[in-house]
Amino acid sequence: MSSPDRAVLSLLTDIFLSFDGAILGVTLAFGAVRAASKYASTSAALNKIRDSPEVSVSDLRSLIPPSDDESSHGSIVVVRGTVEPKVTGDGNHKNNVLTSQETGEKALIIHRTQTYMYSGWKTLFQLSNGHRFLLERSMPKQGADFMRMVPFVIVDKNQRSLRSSFLVVNMDGARQPLPLTTVYNRLQPINSSPYAFLQALFFPEYPVGMLDVEKILPPGRDLTAVGICSFNNGVPEIKSCQDLPYFLSDMTKDKMILELMDNTRVIFWGGVIMGCLSVGILGFAAVRAWNRWKLRNHQREPRQRPDQSMVDDEIEDxxxxxxxxxxxxxxxxxxxxxxxxxxxxxxxxxxxxxxxxxxxxxxxxxxxxxxxxxxxxxx
CATH class of the missing domain: 3.30.40.10 (Zinc/RING finger domain, C3HC4 (zinc finger))
Known part of the structure; x- marks a missing residue:
C-alpha cells in the first residue's frame, strides 16, 4: 500500500472512530436501512419473476388475448426465443440490420464507448516527510458514449420465418443492462505535444490514451425477455418493467430465480449484520457519553458541597x-x-x-x- 493510500485510510479510520465510533454506527445504520430497502425490492422482483408464466412466442395469444382497450397494461411474462430484425413494409429485413464499422459484423444494437485514460503528477504535502511528488494512478474518465439500435423481434428458436408468430421488443425506457457481446476493444495512445513536460508538471492530470470498446447484439442470438406483454394493434409487444432487474438476458427463468435468491440471501444477512453492529456501536457510544457526563458531574460536586458544609459548620460556633x-x-x-x-x-x-x-x-x-x-x- 502506497503512502497516499495509507494516509487516506488513516484519515477515514479516525473519522469513523470519532465520538466513540458514533459516526461508524450511524454509517452502518444507514447501510442497514439501504439493505432493507434493497431486500424488499429484490424480493418483490423475485416473486414477480417466479409467478410470471414462461411461454413461447406462439403461445402468447392464447395466454394474453388481444384487447381493444389500448390503456390495458398487460401482464408480466417470460419469453425465450431468438432475436431477429423486424420485417419492413416491403417484406425485407436486410435494411433493418446495422453493420459494425470496425469488424463488419451484423448487429441489431451497437454500443460504442470511448474512454479517456488520464494520468498526471500531483503534490502531496506531508509535514513529517516534506513535499513528495507522486505519480497518480491512471483514472478512466468517460469521453463519449454512442448507442444505435434498429427495431427487432423475438421468434421461436426453431422458427426463422417472420411471417408467423413473433414478439416485438419495445426498448423505450429500458434501463436494465443488455447482454451485448464485445467485438472491438482497443487502447489507442495519445500522441504527446511538444509541451508534454510542462503539461505533466503544471496540470494535475492529462490524457495519455483512449480505450475504444464496441459491443453488439447480433441477430440469431437466443435470449430471454422478461417484461410487460400487451397487444398493440393486434401485434404482441413486450417492454421492460422498471421493478425488474432483467429485460433481455442470456439466462433462463430458473437461472434468474437462483441468482435473485442468492442476492436476497446476501442482502438480508448483510443488512442483519450491519444492523446488529450499528446497534452495538451506538449503544457503546451512548454508554460512554453517559459515563462521561456522570463523571463530569461527580467532579463538580466536591467543589460545591464542601463550601456549603464549611459555612454550616463554622457558623454554628x-x-x-x-x-x-x-x-x-x-x-x-x-x-x-x-x-x-x-x-x-x-x-x-x-x-x-x-x-x-x-x-x-x-x-x-x-x-x-x-x-x-x-x-x-x-x-
Whole structure:
C-alpha cells in the first residue's frame, strides 16, 4: 500500500472512530436501512419473476388475448426465443440490420464507448516527510458514449420465418443492462505535444490514451425477455418493467430465480449484520457519553458541597471561637484542616481549599509545598 493510500485510510479510520465510533454506527445504520430497502425490492422482483408464466412466442395469444382497450397494461411474462430484425413494409429485413464499422459484423444494437485514460503528477504535502511528488494512478474518465439500435423481434428458436408468430421488443425506457457481446476493444495512445513536460508538471492530470470498446447484439442470438406483454394493434409487444432487474438476458427463468435468491440471501444477512453492529456501536457510544457526563458531574460536586458544609459548620460556633483558633488568613472562622505533609493547622476549611486550588500550593506558615489537607477532630 502506497503512502497516499495509507494516509487516506488513516484519515477515514479516525473519522469513523470519532465520538466513540458514533459516526461508524450511524454509517452502518444507514447501510442497514439501504439493505432493507434493497431486500424488499429484490424480493418483490423475485416473486414477480417466479409467478410470471414462461411461454413461447406462439403461445402468447392464447395466454394474453388481444384487447381493444389500448390503456390495458398487460401482464408480466417470460419469453425465450431468438432475436431477429423486424420485417419492413416491403417484406425485407436486410435494411433493418446495422453493420459494425470496425469488424463488419451484423448487429441489431451497437454500443460504442470511448474512454479517456488520464494520468498526471500531483503534490502531496506531508509535514513529517516534506513535499513528495507522486505519480497518480491512471483514472478512466468517460469521453463519449454512442448507442444505435434498429427495431427487432423475438421468434421461436426453431422458427426463422417472420411471417408467423413473433414478439416485438419495445426498448423505450429500458434501463436494465443488455447482454451485448464485445467485438472491438482497443487502447489507442495519445500522441504527446511538444509541451508534454510542462503539461505533466503544471496540470494535475492529462490524457495519455483512449480505450475504444464496441459491443453488439447480433441477430440469431437466443435470449430471454422478461417484461410487460400487451397487444398493440393486434401485434404482441413486450417492454421492460422498471421493478425488474432483467429485460433481455442470456439466462433462463430458473437461472434468474437462483441468482435473485442468492442476492436476497446476501442482502438480508448483510443488512442483519450491519444492523446488529450499528446497534452495538451506538449503544457503546451512548454508554460512554453517559459515563462521561456522570463523571463530569461527580467532579463538580466536591467543589460545591464542601463550601456549603464549611459555612454550616463554622457558623454554628463562630461566636465562641477563641482568638488562638481563628484562621490566619480570614480571621473569622475556626482552624479545622491540617496541611499535608507539614501538618500545620492554621486555616479554616474555606481558606485551605483556596490555598489548595493554587497552581503551586504552599503552607502559609512554613511555605512548604502541600499535597492536600485533612480535617482534624478534637475530642
Amino acid at each position: 463562630a461566636d465562641e471561637i477563641p482568638d488562638g483558633e481563628l484562621c490566619v488568613i480570614c480571621v473569622t472562622r475556626r482552624r479545622i484542616p491540617a496541611f499535608i505533609p507539614c501538618g500545620h493547622v492554621v486555616c479554616c476549611r474555606l481558606c485551605a481549599l483556596t490555598v489548595e486550588r493554587r497552581s503551586n500550593p504552599k503552607c502559609p506558615v512554613c511555605l512548604q509545598s502541600i499535597r492536600g489537607s485533612m480535617r482534624i477532630y478534637y475530642s
